[in-house]
Amino acid sequence: MHSFGYRANALFTFSVTALAFICAIASLSDNFSDQNPSAEIQILNINRFKKQSYENDEVSLTLDITADLQSLFTWNTKQVFAFVAAEYETPKNSLNQVSLWDAIIPDKEHAKFRIQTSNKYRFIDQGHNLRGKEFNLTLHWHVMPKTGKMFADKIVMPGYSLPDAYK
Amino acid sequence: MGWIGETVDSIKSIKIRQLLTQAITLGMIVTSALIIWKALMCVTGTESPVVVVLSGSMEPGFKRGDILFLHMTKEPIRAGEIVVFNVDGRDIPIVHRAIKVHERENTGHVDVLTKGDNNDVDDIGLYADGQFWLHRHHIMGRAVGFLPYVGWVTIIMSEKPIIKYILIGALGLLVITSKD
Numbered sequence: 001m002h003s004f005g006y007r008a009n010a011l012f013t014f015s016v017t018a019l020a021f022i023c024a025i026a027s028l029s030d031n032f033s034d035q036n037p038s039a040e041i042q043i044l045n046i047n048r049f050k051k052q053s054y055e056n057d058e059v060s061l062t063l064d065i066t067a068d069l070q071s072l073f074t075w076n077t078k079q080v081f082a083f084v085a086a087e088y089e090t091p092k093n094s095l096n097q098v099s100l101w102d103a104i105i106p107d108k109e110h111a112k113f114r115i116q117t118s119n120k121y122r123f124i125d126q127g128h129n130l131r132g133k134e135f136n137l138t139l140h141w142h143v144m145p146k147t148g149k150m151f152a153d154k155i156v157m158p159g160y161s162l163p164d165a166y167k
Numbered sequence: 168m169g170w171i172g173e174t175v176d177s178i179k180s181i182k183i184r185q186l187l188t189q190a191i192t193l194g195m196i197v198t199s200a201l202i203i204w205k206a207l208m209c210v211t212g213t214e215s216p217v218v219v220v221l222s223g224s225m226e227p228g229f230k231r232g233d234i235l236f237l238h239m240t241k242e243p244i245r246a247g248e249i250v251v252f253n254v255d256g257r258d259i260p261i262v263h264r265a266i267k268v269h270e271r272e273n274t275g276h277v278d279v280l281t282k283g284d285n286n287d288v289d290d291i292g293l294y295a296d297g298q299f300w301l302h303r304h305h306i307m308g309r310a311v312g313f314l315p316y317v318g319w320v321t322i323i324m325s326e327k328p329i330i331k332y333i334l335i336g337a338l339g340l341l342v343i344t345s346k347d
Binding site: 003004005023027078079081083085091092093094095096097098099102104106121126140142144145146147148149150152154 | 170173227228229245246247248249264266267268269270271272273278284289310311312313314315340
């Protein structure tokens with residue numbers, strides 16, 4: 001009962017249990033933080049709007065994104081993954097979500113930012129439904145903790161639209 | 168060196184009934200571990216409720232050796248969710264983020280395109296030839312929580328199987344030589 005093997009086993013079990021308990025508490029503490037992020041997106045320019053050779057519409061645009069995500073950071077946050085997606089409906093698809101830009105925000109200092117960028121990922125439709133299309137630009141964020149449960153949420157900004165004709 | 172002598176003595180003095188009791192206790196432990204695993208599978212709705220991150224394609228969020236807790240519901244996949252999927256014909260699960268989602272009217276069928284956060288290009292190159300989208304049946308679950316570093320145990324055990332044998336051997340020895 002008092003051999004080396006038993007002592008090592010007991011010590012190991014106890015430390016693993018204690019570590020698991022601490023991780024759970026750390027994760028639970030995230031639920032109590034007060035979060036109020038804000039964002040604003042403007043479309044500066046529609047650069048290109050054409051029909052690809054195999055019939056899908058493609059848009060290239062320049063966005064001006066302002067956001068303040070500082071309140072999302074807690075002591076248990078490792079990084080916040082933020083991305084902007086265009087969301088719209090077409091006759092064939094009840095929902096289309098296309099990510100246009102994303103960024104990894106490693107700490108609180110970088111969480112308040114304003115950037116102007118063209119879309120990082122190609123905005124391609126399944127079909128040719130984009131002329132005159134109204135869409136929402138949604139800023140999503142995904143809080144990735146140092147340990148425990150991940151949270152995700154979004155701000156929906158409706159009211160953007162594409163031109164009626166190809167450019 | 169004394170405890171090696173003790174161990175050898177105790178192995179020599181084993182009686183059959185005691186041995187059988189030990190074997191049954193061991194069996195009970197293994198069986199209850201299995202029951203817990205299966206129960207987890209039911210609760211989370213996925214075949215593997217826990218996966219180990221094997222590559223660096225989601226850094227700095229998930230590093231190699233972290234473990235992820237998965238959950239799967241009937242809710243359709245949405246952009247931004249971190250999904251774990253298997254490509255047709257390959258065994259290794261891949262953990263990446265959905266960046267494009269197209270959901271069909273009426274049927275609820277979804278086309279999903281994924282990309283690792285740390286990769287420059289999306290996953291089209293990883294899918295099977297001629298496949299441009301992932302569908303519901305490829306996806307094993309969504310990552311909802313994570314623990315750092317714990318997965319290294321699994322990675323080491325699968326890359327150097329000798330360690331697995333040493334560990335099981337040591338545990339077996341511990342059980343056999345217990346005086347209870």
